[in-house]
Structures are given as C-alpha cells and as structure tokens.
Amino acid sequence: MGERLYRCDGIILKRIDVGEADRIVTILTPQGKIIATARGVRKTQSKLSGHLELLSHCQLQLAVGKTRDVLTQSIAVERFAQLQQQLVRMAAGYYVAELTDTLLADEDAAAQVYELCLVALRTLCTSTSVEMALHWYTMQLCDAVGYRPQLVDCAVCGSTLDQHANLWSAVQGGMLCPNCARSDIQATRVSLAVFKVLRLVQRESLSYVIALEVPAEVHATVFVILRRWVMRHSERAIRSAQFLDDVRSQTF
Amino acid sequence: MSDSSLLLEPVARLIEELGRLPGIGPKSASRLAFFILRAPESKVTMLADALLAVKHQVRQCIRCHYISDQEYCAVCRNPVRQTGTICVVEDPLDALAIERTGSFKGSYHVLHGRIAPLEGMGREDIFFDDLLERIGAESIREVIVATNPNLEGEATAAYLQRELSPLGTRVTRLARGLPTGGDLEWADTHTLTSALEGRRELF
Structure with missing residues (x-):
C-alpha cells in the first residue's frame, strides 16, 4: 500500500463552498496545483478554517482520496495580513490569485510560479506601488507558463527594437518595429514609457521596478495591454479585474 | 437499454429537478425521487404545497x-425596534442567526451576497446601493457590518466602510475572536491576533 498522507507547502488560490460546511480549495504548491476537499471548514469551531484563508501561505497535510485529496492539517506560515487591511491591496490579491489559477495549467512551471507568487504577495503587503507589482507579476507569470511576449526583437521580422518602436500587437505576440507596422493593422500605438515599463517588468527584479516612478496613465495602459494579453492566452475573462479598476479609480 | 427508457419520463424528470438543488448529486436525487414515489399521496401533496x-x-x-410575507418584514414592522442602527448581513440566514441571540434591537439589511471578485460578484450584484439610499433616507447613527469573517466578507466590509464613512455614519464591524468552547491551542494566528487586539477588561 502506498503512502496515504503527504505534506506540502502551498498558497490558497481559490475556495468554493460545497455541501453543508465543506470547501473545495485550489492550492498552488511547488509541485503543481492541487484541488483538495477541506471538510467542515465553514463551521466556527473548525480547526482548519483560520489556516485556509485565500492567499495565505500554509504548510499542509493531505490524505490521498479517491477523486480529490482531503486536507487533514494546515498551519498558516504567512497570512499576508496587510492584504486584508486595505481595499486596493485586497483587490490586487484577488487579481494575483485569479491570474495564477487561470494561467498555470501544468506542473512544469509550478515551482517557479510558486516562488514568483510569494515574492509578489510579500511586496503587495508593503509596497506603495500596487500597480507596478501587479505588472511585474503578470509579466513574470506569463513568462513562466510560456506566454512571454517579444519585447527585445520585433515580433515579426526579428530585428532588434529601438526607441522608435511604438506598436504593440497581441496578435503577433509583442512589439513591432516601424517596418512591420502593416503586419497588424489593429496594433495598439504605445508611448515609449509604456514600452520601457513592459521591458523592465520582463527583465528586472521586483525590488528594482517597484522603486520606479511612473505616471498613472502609463500604468493604466500597461494594465490594459497585459490584461488583454492574459485573456488572449487563457481565453477567459479576468473577473477580479473589474473590482480592481473600481477600487483603484477611487484611491489614486 | 438506456437510462432514460429504463426510468419512466416523470421519474427521470423528478430526478433531474431534484438534482438542481444545492448539495444534491445524481445519486441523492434518485434516492429522493424514489422516496417520493413510494410515499403516500397526502405526504407528497404536503411537500408540493409547501414548495409552492x-x-x-x-x-x-x-x-x-x-424574507417577509408582507411589504415590510416582521422586524421592520415592529415599532419597538430601534431605528438608528442597521446590521448588514450577507444572507437571510445570517440575520436569523443574529436574531436568535436576542441581543440586537435594531433593524437589518440583507445584501443577498457579498463582493467576491473571483466569482465576478460586484456591488451591482448585491443590495448595496439600497443600503446607501436607506442610510440617506432614515437617520442612521450606526451600521454594524456583520459579513462573514473571511476574505470576501472583509472585502465587502472594507468596501462598505469606504462608501459609508463620507456620510458621517458610524461603521462598526462584529468582533473577531475565540469561539466559546474552543481550544486556544488550535486557534489560528489570525484569530488569536484579533482576539488580542479586541481584548477587554474582565468586569
């Protein structure tokens, strides 16, 4: 008989209520995404519930089940409390959870995404630039799961892009050089600042990009570009995006 | 032979309808359907009447x-209830739970949902703007936010607070802490932190 119980670290990405007091929990672990049943966690006296909040980083013990594994123990290692104390951070947290759940399909990238997600969540707790952290995470996540946009060379002809490049084409898969403008007539014209932000969040570390000062309209454009990019590849709408917009519009 | 021809059409239809209920899978639905099939007609009529x-x-x-059987519910009709306090809950069942304590004398506001971005539920999907209207129309001194103590509930509470505080209304949140009969050892850090923050004098 194989091992019935196993342990792992994970981040809670999604929870769905089922039955009387149970929940189905989606967990991001370095080994892949696990969808497990947590029994009785909606009861006030549940020992598990406080350790299974959305986006908390937990040490988990699971039992192998027939259709789904069952959570038997959980200890919250980091609960990212600051995410819950401010509406914008909370909305950003939801956004991170949804993007991760939507884009990560197979196990290959899980270890990398897990690390990225932890870095992003830690930064979201303290950083003043929620936007930059979200751009960075979205870009790095796309990179890790195989949807890296072309930002160094032209997406069509492969020539090195310089400061004259001003067209973003989701259809062609990245930025276009001025010569290839005709390959996508619906390409979006973007400013040099937007292009630079896109390149920086792709290449640099989060601690580097977070310190940059960027005007609000650049953030807004980068948001739209990255969001459309994600939707194009996941073929799904990002439902938490609306809440994020709603909350952001009134805070900044 | 296929399932639908083995099961007569009315039985299959009943199973399908029962299967739409929350928490009822195809097996439970079949079991319930056959229970109804065997039950005396008077019992089934009672069930059907109750449903309608x-x-x-x-x-x-x-x-x-x-929920109410008249234009205003029993709580809103009761002249003894204080009018200056509103307790905001997610579901009618939550209002019922608070009502059972007998310690709340104000009125309720049932949102019929919560702000849950992952499910695409926003302020327009719940009775949120109604609440704002009520606060404008009735002279409300305090809004007690009694949404569930999880991330969605907190999101809803934070959102409410942001929208309500400019109106000059006092916005409070239900206290969080240790459940009666619980064990300190098993309490998660989050709950314990809240319990510590919300501690008070013994007597």
Missing part, C-alpha cells in the same frame, strides 16, 4: 430585503 407556498407567499421586505 414559499414561492407564492414569501417575498422580500422592501426595506431590508429580509
């Missing part, structure tokens, strides 16, 4: 959206 009665006789209170 809730749809025909029960509606939402136009003020607080709690």
